[in-house]
Amino acid sequence: DLLYLIEAYFQPKLLKGKKILITAGATLEMIDPVRAITNLSSGKMGYAIAQAAYEMGADVTLVSGATALNPPNGVRNISATSAATMYQNVMQNIASQDIFIGVAAVADYSPAQTQQQKIKKSEQSLSLELSRNKDIIAEVASLPSPPFCVGFAAETENLLEYAEAKRLKKKLPLIVANLTSDAMGNDNNKVFLLDSNGTHPLEQAAKIEIARSLLTHVASML
Amino acid sequence: DLLYLIEAYFQPKLLKGKKILITAGATLEMIDPVRAITNLSSGKMGYAIAQAAYEMGADVTLVSGATALNPPNGVRNISATSAATMYQNVMQNIASQDIFIGVAAVADYSPAQTQQQKIKKSEQSLSLELSRNKDIIAEVASLPSPPFCVGFAAETENLLEYAEAKRLKKKLPLIVANLTSDAMGNDNNKVFLLDSNGTHPLEQAAKIEIARSLLTHVASML
Known part of the structure; x- marks a missing residue:
């Protein structure tokens, strides 16, 4: 709506001149x-962060997995629906980036073999x-001169403990922790930002508001 | 658009007074x-068939799995995103139905156990x-006095052979055969109707057109 457009137009251009790559979906x-x-x-x-980053003046590349959403205006969108193609597309575009935010829920495991024809059902049980x-954000963060890397931890239990362990293990300056029940599929979210200064809780809000708060925090750390 | 609404309004009411249950998604x-x-x-x-059935005068119940679509107007929609809940919802509503059309791509297999908390990745490989x-349409077709049952066969090879074998094995009077490459995710489709009289190819067309042709064929067999 018009109010939203005005608000978007007047976002502080905190990321002007910055290149940011975001994975989503x-x-x-x-x-x-099949x-x-x-x-x-x-x-x-992820799409809210891409949109907010564009509104804050960044040059935004979005690597999108499976999603029913339309990419935000002004954003370069690359479709990559498997973990392997997402890895390839991130790596092909990472060299010039200032910021990388891995929001996509990338599968940790894939079938060892993909069958070329539809499997016919037969047995009562089977074993897949x-x-x-590959761990995309860990690979990006371990590049010789990595962009500023922001991870996401979506957990069902032990949220802050698991998120901080993930941040340290993957050597990320910042991680966003959220419960899957707050985050997945919802228009709102409730997140905590974890960096070397500690835990910063954000109030529950629309994802576009969370995105703006996150990027404002990122800009302050560059 | 307006033209579509006029066309829909003037669909022959071939299914007036008929109750139809459709699974989709x-x-x-x-x-x-997660x-x-x-x-x-x-x-x-499946949604196109539900819409076409409503326009042809039927009382339509739609049992919807995972889909990004909005249910058509005039249709009773029941959400059921797993194979088990889809089976339950079909069986709870099947007794009074005249026609059952199983369009949903129901998973043949489910994980033997669903973990209550998000699994943490650890091993390099694992076995699921x-x-x-349960085979929903086979169960419906084997009821003591089943509705008229229409199956769908989505295959990647040997289309007509696999579809006819499925029709005979599940004791269906009619099955719709389509290649996954023609069918899945597309707005158009190319299908063959298989019944005891043989194979009836339909021209490639928008899914709403395919739906109308299919239901006209069904009405002729009641």
């Missing part, structure tokens, strides 16, 4: 041509072999 | 609170145990 790891392992990420949080995918 | 079989096995069904074909789901 779920990945689909194909078992056969079946896949996926997750419940809607893409709303899975192998570990 | 994909199922989500949860591995843990990860799932799913498939690429968009729900478009799956167990067979």
Whole structure:
């Protein structure tokens, strides 16, 4: 609506001249041509961050997994629906970036083999072999001169403990912690920002508001 | 648009007084609170059939799996995103139905156990145990006095052979055969209707047109 457009127009241009790469949405790891392992990420949080970053003056590249959303205006969108293609597209575009925010819920495991034809059902039970995918944000953060890396931790329990452990293990300056029940599929979210100064809780708000608060925090750390 | 509304209004009321139950969309079989096995069904074909059936005068119940679509006007919609809840909701509503059309891409297998908390990644590989789901349309077709049952076969190879085998095995008077590459996610489709009289190819067309042709064929068989 008009009010929103005015508000967006007047966002402080805190990211002017900055290049930012954001991943968003779920990945689909194909078992056969029609079946896949996926997750419940809607893409709303990542898309809100891409939109907020554009409104704050950044040059935004969005690497999108599976999502029903339309990419925000002004943003370069690259579609990459599997963990492997998402990794490739991030790595191809990472060199010139100032900031990387990994919001996509990337599958940790993929089927060890993708069948070329639809599997016919037969047995009463079967066993699906899975192998570990590359950890995109950990790979980005361990580049020789990495961009400023922001991770997301979506947990069902032990939220702050798991998120801080993930931040330290992957060597991220900042991680956003949220409960899956607050985050996934919702228009609102309730998050905590964790950095080396400690835990900064944000009030529950629309994802676009959370996105603006997060990017304001990021800009203050650059 | 207006032209569409006029066309819809003037559809022959071939299903007036008939009760029809349609399943549509994909199922989500949860591995843990955020990860799932799913498939690429968009729900478009099933929703088009529900809409066309309503326009032809039927009393329509739609049992919807995972889909990003809004249910058509005039249709009773029941949300059921797993194979197990879809089975339950179909069986609770089947007794009074004249026609059952199973369009949903119901998962053949589900994880043997759904974890209550998000699984933490650890091993380089892992094995996911799956167990067979109930075959909804086969169960409906084997009821003592079943509704007129229409199945869908989405195949990647041997289309007509697999579809006819499925029709005979599940004792369906009619099955719709389509290639996954023609069907899944698309606005158009190319299908064959298979019944005891043989194979009836339909021209490639918008899914709403396919739906009208299918229901006209069904009405002729009642």
